[in-house]
Amino acid sequence: MSRLGRALALLEEFYEGRHRGALAREQREEDDLFMLLVFSEMMGIPNPASYYTLELLPVMYDRFHEWHLRMGMERSPLAHVRCC
C-alpha cells in the first residue's frame, strides 16, 4: 500500500475507532427490536407480517440463543424453538 493510502487508512480508523463501541451497541438495540418483531407471533403478539417474517427464522436462529440470554431469560422462552 502506498504511503498516502496507509495514511488514509489510519485516518479512517481515527474516524471510526472512537465511537465503534457506541455504534455497535446502538446497532444491537435495533437488532434486538427486529428479533422481537420476527418472533412476535410466537410470543402472542399479533404480527400482520408474520407470513414474511417466518422466512427469516432460519437467518435469525443463529443469534437467538445470545439474544434470549441478553434479555435475561436463561432458557429459550419459546416451547418449539429450542437452543439450549
Place this chain on the structure above:
Amino acid sequence: MSAIALTVIGLGAFALGYIFYSRFISDRIFQLDPGFETPAHAQEDGIDFVPTNRWVLWGHHFTSVAGAAPIVGPAIAVIWGWVPAFLWVVFGTVFFAGVHDAGALWASVRNRGQSIGALTESVVGKRARALFMIVIFLLLLMVNAVFAIVIAQLFVGFPSSVIPAWFVIAVALGIGYVLYRRGVPLLWPSVIALVLLYASMWVGDAVPVSLPELTMGLEAPAFWVVLLFVYAFIASLLPVWVLLQPRDYINGLQLVIGLGLFFVAVLLANPTVVAPAINTQLPDGVPPLLPLLFVTIACGAISGFHGLVASGTTSKQLDNEKDVRFVGFLGATGEGALALAAILACTAGFATLGDWEGFYTSFAAGGVPAFVQGGGAIIAMGLNLPLHFGETLLAVMAVLFAATTMDTGVRLQRYIIQEWGTIYDIPALTGRGLSTSIAVVACLMLAFGAGGGAGTGGLEIWPLFGTTNQLLAGLTLLVLSVFLMKKGRPTIYTLVPFVFLLTMTIFALLVQLVGFWEQGRYFLVFLDVLILVATIWVALESLGALKRARAEVRTARAE
C-alpha cells in the same frame, strides 16, 4: 523574555521528560512487557476490545483529553505571573500527568481493561466506588456549566465567532450523512469540511452577530447559555453517527491544525512576554497563589479526567503493552503543549504591560477572552493575517473545544443517571428523555446559581471544578500506588504526587470556603462542603487501603 525562548524551554523540557523520565517509569516501575497479551488481543470482540495502531490510539487519547480546560486554566492562572503557571505546567505534565495517565492505562491493561471506577472497587472498596461515581457526576456537572458560560462569553466578546461556531454543526451533520449513509471515502469530505470551516470564519468575520440587550427577556450571555443547553439536550439524544462522531473528528483535525499554526506563528512573530514573571501587584480579590494555582490549572498539569479516558476506552485498544509509554505519556505531553500555548497567548500576545494589566483586572477577568485576544494577535502577526481574523480563528477553536466537550458531557451524565435508575430500581430514570432533562436542568441551575441571572461570572466555580478534577486524579494515583505496592514495586513516584494533590485540594477547598462564605454565596458554599466531605472521605479510605496493602505485602514476605 522572548516567547521563542519560552517555547523552546517548555517543549524541550517535555522532550527530556519523555525521553528520560518516562523511560525510567516504564522500564523500572511499570516494567512494561512487550510479550504481555493485552486485553485488546485477549478479549478481542470487534466492538470495545480492538487492537489499534498506536498513532491512531494516541490521536484518540489526545483529542479526547485536550479540550477547552487546558486553555481556561492557564488563561486564568497567569494572573499570578507567567513563571508559576509555566513551572506548574512543565513539571506537572512530566512528573504528575505523565505518570498518572500512563499509570491508569497500565493498571487497566493489567486488569482486563477495567475502568478506574471498577478498579477502585476491587482495590479500595465499595464505598470508594460509590464516591467515585458522585465525584464524576459533580465533575461533569461543573464542566458543562462552566463551558456553556465560556462559550456564551466568547459569543458576546467575539461576535464574529457566532456564525462559524453554529455552521460547523451543519458541516458535521453533512459529513455524518455522506459517510454513513452514502459510504463516501473519508478524504474529500474531510478536505471540504475544513475548507468550509475556515471559509465560514471569513463570513463570520464579515457578519458578526450581536444579540440585542434583551432576547426573550434574557440578557445576551444568559440567552446563549440557555440556547446552548437546548442544543446539548438535542445533540446528546441523537445517534452517535449523526452528529457526535463527525463533530469529534472535525474538532480533532482543527485541534492539530490550530496548535501547529499557533506555534509556527510564535516562531515567525517572536513576540515578547510582557506579563510580569511574578505579579506583585495583584488586583483586589485575587485568591492566594498557594494553593489556588494547583487547582486553577488542572488539565494541562494533571487531570483526573485523563484517567477515565485512559482506563475507559484507550486500555481496551492497546495493541502492545510497550505502547503505554507512547500513548499515555505523549498524550499527557500533547495537552501540556496546549496549556503552554495558552500561557504564551495570554502573556506574550499583548503589546505592553499596561495592556495586559488592563485585561487582568480581576481573578475571573482573564480567562478564554485573554487567550483569544492575545493568541489572535500572535497569529495575525506571525502569519500576516488581519488581527480580527486571528481572533475569530482562536475564538472558534475555543468554542468548538468547549461545545464538543458539552455534547459528550451531557451524554455521559445521562448514562450515569440511567445507571442510578437501574441500580436503585427507578424505571423512570432509565429513559432517555427524563435522564437527559435532569442532567440539563442541573447544569442550568449551576450555571445560573453560580453566575447570577445574567449567567456571567460563573467562572468563579472554575477552581472548584479544578479541585474536583484533582481529587479524581488523586484517587487514581492512590489506586495505582496500592496496585504497585501489591506487586512489590516502588510507590514513591505515585505517592508523592498523590500526597501533594490531596494536600493542595483540601487547602484550596478551605480557602475557597472562607471566600464564598464571606461573599454570602451559599450555593457555592454548599458545593464546596460537598466536595470537601468527598475529599476527606477519599483521604480516609486511602489511608485504610494503603495500610491493608502494606500489611498484605508484609505477611507475604514473612511467609
